[in-house]
Amino acid sequence: MSRPIVAIVGRPNVGKSTLVNRIAQTSDAIVHQSRGVTRDRSYHVADWNGREFTLVDTGGIEPMKSDDVFATSIRDQALAAAEEAAVILFVVDGSVGVTEEDESVARMVRKLKKPTFLLVNKLDNPARENDNLWEFYSLGVGDPVAVSALHGHGTGDLLDEVVALLPEDAGEEDEPDTLRVAIIGRPNAGKSSLFNKMIGNDRSIVSNIAGTTRDAIDTVVERDGKRYRMVDTAGIRKKSTVYENIEYYSMVRGLRAIDRADVALLVVDASTGVTEQDQKVANLAIERGCALVVLLNKWDLLKDDYERDAVMETVDRRLTMAPWAEYLRISAMTGRSVHKIWDMVDAAAERRACHITTSQLNRLLTDMREFGHTVSDGKRRLKMHYVTQTGEKPPAFTFFVNHTDLVTDNYKRYIENRMRATFDFKGTPIRLRFRAKK
Numbered sequence: 001m002s003r004p005i006v007a008i009v010g011r012p013n014v015g016k017s018t019l020v021n022r023i024a025q026t027s028d029a030i031v032h033q034s035r036g037v038t039r040d041r042s043y044h045v046a047d048w049n050g051r052e053f054t055l056v057d058t059g060g061i062e063p064m065k066s067d068d069v070f071a072t073s074i075r076d077q078a079l080a081a082a083e084e085a086a087v088i089l090f091v092v093d094g095s096v097g098v099t100e101e102d103e104s105v106a107r108m109v110r111k112l113k114k115p116t117f118l119l120v121n122k123l124d125n126p127a128r129e130n131d132n133l134w135e136f137y138s139l140g141v142g143d144p145v146a147v148s149a150l151h152g153h154g155t156g157d158l159l160d161e162v163v164a165l166l167p168e169d170a171g172e173e174d175e176p177d178t179l180r181v182a183i184i185g186r187p188n189a190g191k192s193s194l195f196n197k198m199i200g201n202d203r204s205i206v207s208n209i210a211g212t213t214r215d216a217i218d219t220v221v222e223r224d225g226k227r228y229r230m231v232d233t234a235g236i237r238k239k240s241t242v243y244e245n246i247e248y249y250s251m252v253r254g255l256r257a258i259d260r261a262d263v264a265l266l267v268v269d270a271s272t273g274v275t276e277q278d279q280k281v282a283n284l285a286i287e288r289g290c291a292l293v294v295l296l297n298k299w300d301l302l303k304d305d306y307e308r309d310a311v312m313e314t315v316d317r318r319l320t321m322a323p324w325a326e327y328l329r330i331s332a333m334t335g336r337s338v339h340k341i342w343d344m345v346d347a348a349a350e351r352r353a354c355h356i357t358t359s360q361l362n363r364l365l366t367d368m369r370e371f372g373h374t375v376s377d378g379k380r381r382l383k384m385h386y387v388t389q390t391g392e393k394p395p396a397f398t399f400f401v402n403h404t405d406l407v408t409d410n411y412k413r414y415i416e417n418r419m420r421a422t423f424d425f426k427g428t429p430i431r432l433r434f435r436a437k438k
């Protein structure tokens, strides 16, 4: 369930993002199913020989625009990602040689004491002896490995070795009666306050359980006979390090939590409205198949209808990737509507686990044939033969069609809308797949 993180670090321009793209092409499946996610190049789910991991490109993180003193430095960002990582890929530029910046990255990497690959990039000709390679021993992080991100030399072997070093899947036992819930959102949105409010009532019984990942703490809550596992609550329960304040760090943390969650509670600071960062986190949750509940927190701070409308306007404008998500106006401070969250979690999780029968689905297909749009490219016309549910949590549907290339993104959206108008998928993402069948 939990995907280990492989972090790519290195000074700018050494080829980190080229390497990410290369690995993306090399590995079997890069999961980028949901719309709008591809723009965010910083996180990628990769699959090598059946082993999934999350690739984090630390160079791809934009510095945040705020007064947070810790937030802007690339070093801090890289460090935060690297601290979460199971394996580090440290990239240097073989056409340039060792630079001072490389040395300072190396110092940081050495301190972390994690399995590290030193990748000497831009060695485009594998046949040539690369004298330059050896000078990188001076960085003190192990044997330099020659790669060419551009041409792909060495990346297949590299992936074999990386995967071999990933921790065994701890086989987190599947607890059928327990819902996994992640509280995500920007720093200061009110996640800790909300968490305390949610578990702080005497109808909940709370216990702490070590998560599978190092220093992950889960909190198990029992409420009205139901069990909820609040995943990766370490940072939420106690703010222990300065990194807790870094927007980026909370992204990585949130990412890890999202990976293990059924339902993500996105805490939005209503006094600022939905921000770009909130959009990113929402996208990540959807991409990973979590149900989503949007909590507009600090509602108590909004003084009048004008301010309240302004917040709702940001919801409409910025949460277009999840128009199906339910939202709730809450105050973690006063407790307003906090008790309603549990029911929304239950409802969203139920719909995420739903099963639609093939006959129900094909009835919809018949309707669409009779009344709906079709697509054609002039010569050929799309025919959808039948559809069946091929996955759950979240629900996935496979449409068997005559020509898959006729299915445009717009048409997919149209079908999703029709499906949502017919069945109740409130709160959950759904996946649509298309397969050729003559």
Ligand code: GDP
Residues within 6 Å of the ligand: 010, 011, 012, 013, 014, 015, 016, 017, 018, 019, 059, 121, 122, 123, 124, 147, 148, 149, 150, 151
């Ligand atoms: P980043 O800042 O570390 O993410 O670096 P980029 O991936 O953006 O790469 C910086 C520049 O190096 C780009 O112009 C790439 O095309 C180039 N580059 C990356 N990898 C290689 C490589 O293996 N060989 C050569 N010759 N150029 C490369």
Ligand code: GDP
Residues within 6 Å of the ligand: 185, 186, 187, 188, 189, 190, 191, 192, 193, 194, 236, 297, 298, 299, 300, 301, 330, 331, 332, 333, 334
């Ligand atoms: P986190 O970083 O997301 O965990 O946010 P915290 O829970 O630490 O909250 C950040 C700040 O917002 C703290 O000063 C809280 O007291 C305040 N806060 C949290 N929720 C609310 C709320 O509903 N209303 C108001 N007025 N303040 C809140």
